Amino acid sequence: MNNILRGINLYLIGMMGAGKTTVGRLLAQQLGYRFFDTDALIEQAAGGQSINEIFATAGEEAFREIESQVLAELSAYTKLAISTGGGIVLRQKNWSYLHHGLIVWLDVPVELLMTRLAEDSTRPLLKDANPQKKLEMLLEQRRKLYAQADIRVTADASLTPEQVAARVIEEIPKVIKPEVTAADN
Template sequence: MTATDKIDVENIPAVLNRLGRRTVVFVGLMGAGKTVIGRKVAATLGLPFVDSDHEIEEVSRMTIPDLFAAYGEEEFRALERRVIARLLKEGPQVLSTGGGAFMSAATRQAVARHGVSVWLKADLETLMQRVVKRQNRPLLQADDPRAVMQRLMEVRYPVYEKANVTVRSRDEPKEVIAAEVMTSLARFLADGREVRKPAR
């Protein structure tokens, strides 16, 4: 870790103050590092960390793959929207969301009202290296998971670009990526763009 990668601890009180009651919301594809980096950022800020997929499994008493198998993606997404809407009202905190969550316009609006969104952007090679060993990815249960991932990138990346902050996720220690997230958050909040539009 270089000097520029270290978290400026003097920025932490300012970030917390400007964040207020809002939630730092991590978005991105499976394998982008939302949980790992989210936990690190939460620890740095002294805030609770919540994983929306874990919360969904808690309330449904089913695993994500089982939910997909039993009810299909549409019903899963409806439950996901409800759970995330509830969680966003419980800030300040750091929230990791599932890869498809930010694709919902309703969820994006809720995040805009109650949070600051951070997109962890990763390339195809990085994502595939990270997900290939995991068997709990319903959308990748296909003959050609790499092609599925490529298609997900093509569809979702233009939407992820709507996030407030973008940080490149890559093969670096989590401390480095978390430091970049903190720097980007501090810059975004300090720019005055943190002022929310009135809820309609």
């Protein structure tokens, strides 16, 4: 697989709760890549404030600005599996960085996202009277953007994070041509 991937970064995109953080870590282990999560780096850059605190004190625009900076910095490196936050796709500028690598969309139905996030209080955008409707609305706004990924893996409730990671790995050779070596000519 590393022969095929040749150090190209993997960027996981998709909705909150899709499993980007969980599956990204597994992919890094399996590929011998380093793992980074943009949200964790944003929290570090904000002096250890949580995502909730950053949204509450600085606001979403300030969060998006740090998110773009973190993504730009990561994209200077190779051999990384990068789990992004669900809203990374919103800024056009971020796409120039995402396209440094292979973009993987974890596509998960809203009902399943809801079950996974029902007890979660770490997503400021879901502090809403009707979180399911909010997720539906966000997906509506973002679906076309997520669909620009190189690889789409659709995951239902039957797939474990390990199985989702395996699906991603299966898809990689379909979108990357193996290197043509001198011996092949």
